[in-house]
Amino acid sequence: MxxxxxxxxxxxxxxxxxxxxxxxxxxxxxxxxxxxxxxxxxxxxxxxxxxxxxxxxxxxxxxxxxxxxxxxxxxxxxxxxxxxxxxxxxxxxxxxxxxxxxxxxxxxxxxxxxxxxxxxxxxxxxxxxxxxxxxxxxxxxxxxxxxxxxxxxxxxxxxGPSQRLLVIGAGQISHFLAQMAQALNYEIIVCDPREEYRQGWQVPGVQLLACMPDDAVKQLQMDANSAVVALTHDPKLDDMALLEALKSPAIYVGALGSRANNAKRRERLRLFDLSEAEISRLHGPVGLPIGSRTPPEIAVAILAEMTALRHGITLQAAPSRQPEAQLRQVALKLA
Structure with missing residues (x-):
């Protein structure tokens, strides 16, 4: 794009x-x-x-x-x-x-x-x-x-690319995220030590790294114009990258996963040399809560949250929605 x-x-x-x-x-x-x-x-x-x-x-x-x-x-x-x-x-x-x-x-x-x-x-x-x-x-x-x-x-x-985005994992979500981020002037680096995932990468204009993700974070020297998003669902890869990214000046650090999985991830991160302030910088679940389900929808949610943060906009979580059947029951009680 x-x-x-x-x-x-x-x-x-x-x-x-x-x-x-x-x-x-x-x-x-x-x-x-x-x-x-x-x-x-x-x-x-x-x-x-x-x-x-x-x-x-x-x-x-x-x-x-x-x-x-x-x-x-x-x-x-x-x-x-x-x-x-x-x-x-x-x-x-x-x-x-x-x-x-x-x-x-x-x-x-x-x-x-x-x-x-x-x-x-x-x-x-x-x-x-x-x-x-x-x-x-x-x-x-x-x-x-x-x-x-x-x-x-x-x-x-x-x-040219005035922002930089390091994506951990070369899966399907990463494909859509990289394509959309290019239109927003990001330099995209994808890191995945898994050869089978790298072989399937098809987004031109993206630097593809085969090293371990934590090494990539350290080598790239993430700054305040950089973002790191972990998308492998594999703690051995995601957590190691997050350990380094949360200590860096990167403006955005996010990880894919449910609220429960990210709560467990935060507990694992507390076992290492991270402060509570550093752990609190983690955006997990990654992206704005817009009900995204498909890979392109998840990519939109991630980039929306990154854009809001870059512009200094603080967004609150979207209110939960009751299923239509429950809403009908409430209406009947009020009638």
């Missing part, structure tokens, strides 16, 4: 190779309840085709109109703001108080776009720097904790 960056780049390169007029727009700053965060971008053709987004749609329509009417005839980038006035916010469908500032690049360099595409396909993390005076774009190395920078003269955006 492709990331947004890949979608935008492939479309822009394809259109330019076909001889179309193409422009790029990137969200530079936002105020209030803006629909898309800084760094969001889109490629657009003069005939109205788009890839990516910077808002809910109305802003894109105005940008296409400017491109079609040749109001973006300059060769150098420029800034444009939306939602500054209340009536303008209403016109462009922005939330109450929402404003956004965009950098428009009317003539992107296809050579730079091709270099970006190749780097992302290699799962490399890099920065793209755009000089607003000259329009020149250059690619630079980046670190996982780097963020978008804009000083009015240069815009630096981060591209």
């Amino acid at each position: 492709d990331s947004v960056d890949l979608h935008v780049l492939r479309a822009a390169i394809d259109w330019l190779e076909q001889g179309h007029r193409v422009a790029l727009a990137t969200v530079v700053k936002t105020w209030g309840s803006a629909p898309r965060p800084p760094g969001s971008w889109l490629a657009m053709r003069a005939d109205g085709q788009l890839a990516g987004s910077v808002s809910g749609g109305c802003v894109e329509d105005d940008l296409i109109a400017q491109l079609r009417d040749n109001r973006l005839a300059t060769d150098t980038p420029g800034l444009i703001a939306y939602g500054v006035r209340k009536e303008e916010a209403a016109r462009f469908g922005l939330p109450c108080g929402g404003q956004l500032q965009l950098l428009l690049e009317p003539r992107p360099d296809i050579r730079v776009l091709r270099a970006m595409l190749a780097a992302i396909e290699r799962r490399e993390l890099f920065a793209r720097r755009v000089d607003l005076q000259t329009g020149d774009a250059t690619l630079l190395p980046a670190q996982r904790n780097d963020t978008l920078q804009f000083d009015g003269k240069q815009l630096v955006t981060i591209h």
Whole structure:
């Protein structure tokens, strides 16, 4: 499953190779309840085709109109703001108080776009720097904790896998989890010492390790932009990885299994050199309680919980639901 960056780049390169007029727009700053965060971008053709987004749609329509009417005839980038006035916010469908500032690049360099595409396909993390005076774009190395920078003269955006996910086990759930996580810009590493599981792995763009999971956690030096999810159901593999992961700065550590099995797992972890604070970091059962049953549903629940945690959102457990038969009995008693 492709990331947004890949979608935008492939479309822009394809259109330019076909001889179309193409422009790029990137969200530079936002105020209030803006629909898309800084760094969001889109490629657009003069005939109205788009890839990516910077808002809910109305802003894109105005940008296409400017491109079609040749109001973006300059060769150098420029800034444009939306939602500054209340009536303008209403016109462009922005939330109450929402404003956004965009950098428009009317003539992107296809050579730079091709270099970006190749780097992302290699799962490399890099920065793209755009000089607003000259329009020149250059690619630079980046670190996982780097963020978008804009000083009015240069815009630096981060591209590639800015988060890292270590998955213990190469089973069916791991397949769906890896595919979905790639679209969220995760670098995916799957560790499984079991040869029969590694032979069945079919997700491209994923690093596959054959070492013991605890060794993988230590070798990868998990940081605050990393997550570890144990999915083998085998305590010999999962628990050893969790022992190391819970001591690391990893932002998310989760393990598959029922509440009863995870309670037993926590008791086993207490036998080792882990503090109660470290054990409390374990998300088990892994993922949000959305009633997931199938492997893709479980993958959705895991990534939803990881995303909420990464954005600082605290979620409460979903209330239990009584079977329909019990609800009917309650209704009859109340009647």
